[in-house]
Amino acid sequence: MACLYGVYLGVEADHGILVFNLVYLALAVVLIGLERTLPYEKAWLKPDGQTFANLAHTLLNKGAVQILVAVTAVLGLASAAEPQRQTWPSLWPADLPMVIQVGLGLLLAEFGLYWAHRLAHEWALLWRFHAVHHSVTRLWVVNTGRFHFVDTAVSVVFSQAILFAIGAPVIVLLWVSAFTAFVGILTHCNIEMRFGPLSYIFNTPELHRWHHSMVPDEGNTNYGENLMAFDQVFGTFFNPPRRPPVKIGIPGPMPADFLGQLGHPFRASGSQALPTVLAKDKSVAALTRSGDSGQG
Ligand SMILES: [Zn+2]
Ligand SMILES: [Zn+2]
Numbered sequence: 001m002a003c004l005y006g007v008y009l010g011v012e013a014d015h016g017i018l019v020f021n022l023v024y025l026a027l028a029v030v031l032i033g034l035e036r037t038l039p040y041e042k043a044w045l046k047p048d049g050q051t052f053a054n055l056a057h058t059l060l061n062k063g064a065v066q067i068l069v070a071v072t073a074v075l076g077l078a079s080a081a082e083p084q085r086q087t088w089p090s091l092w093p094a095d096l097p098m099v100i101q102v103g104l105g106l107l108l109a110e111f112g113l114y115w116a117h118r119l120a121h122e123w124a125l126l127w128r129f130h131a132v133h134h135s136v137t138r139l140w141v142v143n144t145g146r147f148h149f150v151d152t153a154v155s156v157v158f159s160q161a162i163l164f165a166i167g168a169p170v171i172v173l174l175w176v177s178a179f180t181a182f183v184g185i186l187t188h189c190n191i192e193m194r195f196g197p198l199s200y201i202f203n204t205p206e207l208h209r210w211h212h213s214m215v216p217d218e219g220n221t222n223y224g225e226n227l228m229a230f231d232q233v234f235g236t237f238f239n240p241p242r243r244p245p246v247k248i249g250i251p252g253p254m255p256a257d258f259l260g261q262l263g264h265p266f267r268a269s270g271s272q273a274l275p276t277v278l279a280k281d282k283s284v285a286a287l288t289r290s291g292d293s294g295q296g
Pocket of ligand 2: 212
């Protein structure tokens with residue numbers, strides 16, 4: 001909430017994107033400090049040799065998304081300057097207070113994000129790319145942005161296209177992006193934090209740790225990026241009263257280096273067994289379960 005307030009002040013001062021980047025960096029530094037002092041899982045503090053790859057994926061995604069946002073903003077400004085270009089009437093309730101517009105934007109974007117993420121787990125072609133994110137064996141702030149850029153592009157198109165088509169103003173698109181960035185960095189952090197009833201509404205670290213489980217029945221849940229509304233509606237919400245597994249990752253291979261990971265989904269060897277298919281293979285499920293014996 002404090003970060004969102006900071007961005008609000010930045011937007012008011014006409015330096016929204018600059019202030020967003022500064023606030024995001026400050027939050028990352030605070031969270032990395034808290035991971036050292038208040039870790040959720042001590043085993044996840046050990047280096048996994050993926051820090052460079054994680055940061056390289058993050059920078060590539062951040063660059064690509066900010067270019068996409070800038071292009072959208074330019075297109076938005078162009079259509080505002082020439083309203084006759086708009087071929088269909090805008091359905092967007094632009095007269096409502098901005099807080100309600102952003103809430104509506106989050107909910108509509110979430111519909112796209114939910115299905116993009118669920119498809120990435122159920123469609124072998126998309127899972128090739130999404131497996132890069134799930135191949136990490138520890139969760140911490142630095143692997144928040146570890147997504148193959150094709151994976152990111154699919155979810156950005158799924159979510160932003162809905163808002164764009166319905167005529168949402170650029171400012172709403174920017175607020176949804178800011179909210180998504182802050183929730184994303186929180187859900188991956190390795191900090192002992194409890195969110196209680198908030199986990200029924202928002203995506204939280206507790207829920208997202210289950211999503212990273214190697215056990216297909218546990219990992220193919222909690223697809224929500226920011227809100228859990230569609231997991232509740234479509235029956236994929238998962239929040240049992242026990243500790244999520246320490247041992248996370250994917251059963252298939254993944255190159256250790258950044259360039260190898262970028263190219264992996266395009267190679268024949270890059271095909272990964274789908275998590276849903278694995279659920280039917282009892283031997284694999286048993287294997288991953290026995291690997292979790294260290295959990296509390
Ligand atoms: Zn996933
Ligand atoms: Zn994740």
